[in-house]
Amino acid sequence: MAIYLDNSATTPVDPRVAAAMAPWHAQGFGNPSSLHTLGRQAREAVERARAQVAALIGARPREIVFTGSGTEADNLALAAAVGPSGAGRLVTSAIEHPAILETARALERRGVAVARAPVDADGLLDPSDVRDSLRPRTRLVSIMAANNVIGTVQPVNEIGQVAREAGALFHTDAIQAVGKTPFNLAEQPIDLLSLSAHKLHGPKGVGALYVRDGVTISAIIHGGGQERGLRSATENVAGVVGFGVAAELAAAEMADDNVRLTALRERLIAGVLTACPQAYVIGHRQRRLPGHVCLGFAGQEGEAIRLLLALDEAGIMASAGSACSASHAAEPSYVLRALGFDPLRARGALRLTLGRFNTEAEVDRTIDILPTLVGGLRRIATARR
Numbered sequence: 001m002a003i004y005l006d007n008s009a010t011t012p013v014d015p016r017v018a019a020a021m022a023p024w025h026a027q028g029f030g031n032p033s034s035l036h037t038l039g040r041q042a043r044e045a046v047e048r049a050r051a052q053v054a055a056l057i058g059a060r061p062r063e064i065v066f067t068g069s070g071t072e073a074d075n076l077a078l079a080a081a082v083g084p085s086g087a088g089r090l091v092t093s094a095i096e097h098p099a100i101l102e103t104a105r106a107l108e109r110r111g112v113a114v115a116r117a118p119v120d121a122d123g124l125l126d127p128s129d130v131r132d133s134l135r136p137r138t139r140l141v142s143i144m145a146a147n148n149v150i151g152t153v154q155p156v157n158e159i160g161q162v163a164r165e166a167g168a169l170f171h172t173d174a175i176q177a178v179g180k181t182p183f184n185l186a187e188q189p190i191d192l193l194s195l196s197a198h199k200l201h202g203p204k205g206v207g208a209l210y211v212r213d214g215v216t217i218s219a220i221i222h223g224g225g226q227e228r229g230l231r232s233a234t235e236n237v238a239g240v241v242g243f244g245v246a247a248e249l250a251a252a253e254m255a256d257d258n259v260r261l262t263a264l265r266e267r268l269i270a271g272v273l274t275a276c277p278q279a280y281v282i283g284h285r286q287r288r289l290p291g292h293v294c295l296g297f298a299g300q301e302g303e304a305i306r307l308l309l310a311l312d313e314a315g316i317m318a319s320a321g322s323a324c325s326a327s328h329a330a331e332p333s334y335v336l337r338a339l340g341f342d343p344l345r346a347r348g349a350l351r352l353t354l355g356r357f358n359t360e361a362e363v364d365r366t367i368d369i370l371p372t373l374v375g376g377l378r379r380i381a382t383a384r385r
Contacts, residue, residue, distance in 0.1 A: 003316045003362045007291060007355030008148050008176060013242070014201040014356065020245040021203065024238035032235050033226065042237045049244025053208055056247040057174075057193065058184030065209045065227045066240055070175040070196030072221075073209040074099040076230065077171040077192040078107060080217045081140040087111040089138040091168070093125050094118055094338040096144050100173055101334075104142075113137075121340050122284040123152035127159050134166045141170050145177035145193075149335040149351065150283030151292030153181065160189030169215060175199055175207075179250035180258065180289050191215050197239065201356055202246030206239035257356060261291035264354050264363050268293050271367030276374050282336070282349055291354030301348020303377040308350070310373045316366055319351045 004012065024045065030038025032046050051061045067073045078100065081090035092104055094116045104114045115133040119125050125143060134141075141163040146153045156172050163170035171192035174183065178193075179200030185193065193210040197203055211217060211230070223232030265288075272279050272295060282294040300307075304320050311318050320333075332346035352366070 001315060001362075001365070003358075003366060005316060005318045005352040005354065005358070005362075005366065007358075008151075008199075008289075008351060008353035009319055010198045010204065011201045011355050012357060013198075013203055014246060014249060016249060017202055017242045017245045021238045021242040024241050028237065030237075032237060033224065042235075045237055046235050046240050049240045049247075052244035053195070053247045054210075056183075056251045057178060057195070057210060058186050058188075059210050060213065062228075063185075063210050063213055065211055065230045066235060066243075067207045067209055067227075067231050068205060068233070068236070070173075070194050070199070070207040071099040072231075073175075073194035073196070073207045074173055075103050076209050076217065076220055077173075077194055078103045078140065078142060079220055080169055080171070080192065080215075081107055081112050081142075082110070082218070083137070083139055087113075087137075088140070089113040089115070089135055091115045091117060091130060091133045091138055091141045091163075093143050095123055095147055095149075095335045096142070097148055097173055097175070100142055100144070117143075119152075119338055122287075123147055123150045123335070123339055124284055124287065125154050125159065127155060127162050130159050131162045131166075134162070134168065138166060138168045141168050143170075143172055145172045145174040145181060146289050146292075147283070147335065148176045149333060149349065150294045150339070151176075151288040151353075152283045153177065153287045153289060156190065157188055160191075164189045176289060179247075179254060180261075180291070182254065185210060185212070192217070197243035197246055200246050200250045203239045203242040206236050206243045208243070253356075258290045261354050261358075264358060264360065265291055265293055267360070268352060268354075268363045268366065269295075271363070272370060275367060275371035279374070282339070289353075291358070293352040293354075295350045295352070296345065296348045297350070297374055297377075300374065300377050301345045304348045304350060307373060307377055310376070311370070314369050314373065316369060319353075320347075320349055 030042040032042040050064045054061045054064050081088045117129045117133050160170040169191040173194045175196045178195040191212045196207040219230045278298040332343045336346035
């Protein structure tokens with residue numbers, strides 16, 4: 001029996017989402033910009049999905065801009081840091097997703113000043129550190145709602161208020177958080193928010209950016225003027241439809257899912273910590289995503305890749321951190337380095353992330369298998385010293 005525990009990388013598509021998408025791959029092939037019947041049907045489907053996504057986060061449908069991915073949504077949001085002269089100032093954190101950090105580096109090369117606020121040993125950002133990083137020409141603050149590697153949930157409302165008081169826009173990369181953490185953007189001090197369908201049991205290849213009414217940003221993809229001129233390209237109708245249904249399901253089932261996933265998370269953590277005395281939890285113990293477990297194993301951190309391969313051979317699919325950084329898996333994690341880990345320990349995270357379809361039996365099997373694999377690695381690690 002294969003056990004999938006990598007839901008922070010991507011989630012399996014919910015069968016109800018797949019069923020809703022199916023007609024739009026074949027019969028409903030019209031271009032949403034066309035005026036004939038098939039085009040109008042496609043447009044109606046896109047707008048219905050826009051309303052479904054908006055409802056999940058407490059936004060207005062016209063504030064939702066569909067993109068090709070969460071990464072694209074992040075890139076589009078950070079364009080707000082560029083001022084009229086091409087310069088500007090951006091405040092972000094040291095543990096953001098590469099979609100933010102690499103875009104920030106690209107903006108620096110264009111003359112945008114970038115400040116990176118620190119985090120504490122649990123990966124938590126202090127809003128006062130954001131306040132200290134602000135300057136008169138800061139145009140944008142971008143802080144993720146929840147970290148993809150360690151699961152820590154940030155105080156986005158407090159940070160957003162700090163940005164608002166300084167006259168800066170606030171963006172949050174909420175790709176890991178939406179569908180797990182409730183949002184009501186009509187009441188929260190958030191101007192821009194990125195989300196992605198495949199993190200909430202929807203399809204890959206479609207994301208969205210929430211742009212609060214009255215906020216002006218510049219397009220990064222130009223063409224036919226779709227999506228209010230902010231994302232020109234023919235919409236991925238089937239993907240957008242799937243996103244809408246996934247959002248509707250998340251809104252309806254989030255509360256129950258969170259209770260169940262939190263219980264499974266705590267069962268998994270308690271079982272591993274009991275069976276593996278050298279195990280420790282990485283990230284904030286309470287302020288974390290419901291199904292997110294990030295572990296280290298003292299004295300064995302350098303064996304993380306071997307542990308992942310051993311788990312895979314045993315039928316348990318997990319990760320060492322961000323799927324977007326998998327090509328650098330043997331290198332120290334920049335997220336763990338920002339938490340104060342030394343280079344060796346920063347190689348040692350094991351990320352086990354639960355989703356809608358994981359069961360108690362799968363958690364118990366993981367607790368049974370993991371200690372044996374860790375024990376084998378301990379002997380290897382000890383032999384090398």
